Amino acid sequence: MSERRAAITALGTYVPERVLTNADLEKMVDTSDEWIRHRTGIETRHLVEPGTPTSDLATRAASEALRRRGISAAEIELIIVATVTPDMVFPATACFVQDKLGAKRAWGFDISAACSAFPYALTMGAQFVQSGAHRKVLVIGADVMSSIIDYTDRATCVLFGDGAGAVLLEPAEDGTGVLDFAHEMDGSGACYLHMPAGGSRQPATHESVEQRMHYVKQQGQHVFKYAVRKFADASEHILHKNGLTGRDVDLFVAHQANIRIIEAAQHRMGLPDAKVVKNIRDYGNTTAATIPLALATALDQKRLKAGDLVLLAAVGAGFTVGTVLVRWSGIAWD
Numbered sequence: 456m457s458e459r460r461a462a463i464t465a466l467g468t469y470v471p472e473r474v475l476t477n478a479d480l481e482k483m484v485d486t487s488d489e490w491i492r493h494r495t496g497i498e499t500r501h502l503v504e505p506g507t508p509t510s511d512l513a514t515r516a517a518s519e520a521l522r523r524r525g526i527s528a529a530e531i532e533l534i535i536v537a538t539v540t541p542d543m544v545f546p547a548t549a550c551f552v553q554d555k556l557g558a559k560r561a562w563g564f565d566i567s568a569a570c571s572a573f574p575y576a577l578t579m580g581a582q583f584v585q586s587g588a589h590r591k592v593l594v595i596g597a598d599v600m601s602s603i604i605d606y607t608d609r610a611t612c613v614l615f616g617d618g619a620g621a622v623l624l625e626p627a628e629d630g631t632g633v634l635d636f637a638h639e640m641d642g643s644g645a646c647y648l649h650m651p652a653g654g655s656r657q658p659a660t661h662e663s664v665e666q667r668m669h670y671v672k673q674q675g676q677h678v679f680k681y682a683v684r685k686f687a688d689a690s691e692h693i694l695h696k697n698g699l700t701g702r703d704v705d706l707f708v709a710h711q712a713n714i715r716i717i718e719a720a721q722h723r724m725g726l727p728d729a730k731v732v733k734n735i736r737d738y739g740n741t742t743a744a745t746i747p748l749a750l751a752t753a754l755d756q757k758r759l760k761a762g763d764l765v766l767l768a769a770v771g772a773g774f775t776v777g778t779v780l781v782r783w784s785g786i787a788w789d
C-alpha cells in the first residue's frame with residue numbers, strides 16, 4: 456500500500472455555444488485570420504452571452520464531473536474556484552457555485568493566479584485530501600474573459616475565450632494522484648499583464664471607464680519571452696526534482712496561451728506531438744480553464760489512460776508559474 460495521494464476521479468467541462476471566429480474579428484479590429492493563426496494558433500473561441508457570470512460556467516462543469524462520478528453535490532466537502540473573472544469582487548465565486556450546485560456541506564474559496572490558477576488550485580485541493588482533512592474536493596478553473604477584454608484592442612481580443620473545467624479529488628492509495636508540484640511567482644512582472652482598474656488601487660470612476668482601464672492590458676512580447684523560458688525551465692525543474700526526464704512523461708498538458716509557447720517547451724523537452732495536447736485552435740486562451748479543457752481533449756482523443764504520467768504546466772500574469780505532476784487514475788468518460 457503506498458501513501459495517500461489526491462487522485463483526480465472525475466472531470467467535467469463547459470464551453471458556451473457562441474463562437475467568435477477569426478473572420479468575425481477581422482470585421483471588428485485591424486487583424487487577419489492569417490496573422491492570428493500564424494502568431495497564436497487560434498481559429499475560434501467560445502464566448503458567453505453578455506451578462507453570464509463565471510459561476511454559471513463553473514457550476515455546469517462541476518455538475519458534469521459529479522454526474523460522471525455518480526455522486527451528489529451534498530457529498531462535496533470543499534470547493535476551490537480558480538478564476539480571474541469572479542462574479543463579484545466579493546463574495547467569492549465559490550459561494551455562488553456552492554449555492555447553485557446545492558453543495559450544502561461544502562466550504563470553499565477562490566484562488567487568483569490568472570493563467571497559473573488551475574495548477575495552484577489543484578495543489579491546494581490536493582493538500583486537503585493528502586492530509587486526510589477532506590475526502591471529496593472540487594477544483595474548478597473557470598473564466599469569462601470576454602467580460603474583461605477590450606474588443607477594440609487587437610493585441611488582446613484575438614487571444615481569449617470563455618470556458619470552465621472541474622476535477623473531483625479523492626484519496627487514493629494505489630500510487631495514482633498528484634505526485635508533486637513546483638510553483639513560482641515574480642511580482643515584478645505585474646506591469647506586463649494586468650487589469651489596472653476596479654481594485655483598491657484604482658476604484659471605478661468615470662475617468663477609469665473612459666480610459667478603458669477595466670480591461671486586460673498586456674505587453675505581449677515581454678509576456679511571450681518570459682513564458683517561453685519559464686514553461687521549459689519549470690517543466691524541467693519538476694521532472695529533475697523527481698528523477699525524471701521528458702522521456703518519462705506520457706502527456707504534457709500545458710496552459711494554452713499561444714501555440715508557439717507550447718511548442719517551444721515541447722521541443723526543449725524533446726516530446727513528440729503524440730505526447731502534447733493542443734486545443735488552443737478551438738478555444739483560445741480560457742485562462743484558468745485551459746488545463747481541464749485540455750485534459751478533456753486528451754480523453755476525447757483516447758490519449759490518456761490509468762497509470763500515465765501527466766505533466767501540467769502554466770505561466771500567467773503576476774508573473775505566476777505552476778507545474779504539477781500527476782499519475783493519472785482511470786476515470787469514467789463519455
Ligand SMILES: CC(C)(COP(=O)(O)OP(=O)(O)OC[C@H]1O[C@@H](n2cnc3c(N)ncnc32)[C@H](O)[C@@H]1OP(=O)(O)O)[C@@H](O)C(=O)NCCC(=O)NCCS
Nearest residue numbers: 486487490494570609610613675676678679712713770771
Ligand atoms: C500577443 C502575441 C500573440 C503577439 O505576437 P508577437 O509575435 O509577439 O507580435 P508583436 O506583439 O511583436 O507584434 C508584431 C506586430 O503585429 C501587430 N499586431 C498585434 N496584434 C495584432 C493582431 N491581432 N493582428 C494583426 N497585427 C497585430 C503589432 O502591432 C506589431 O506591429 P508592428 O510590427 O507594426 O509594431 C504574443 O506576444 C503572445 O502570445 N504573447 C503572450 C501572450 C500570453 O501568453 N498571454 C497570457 C499569459 S499566459
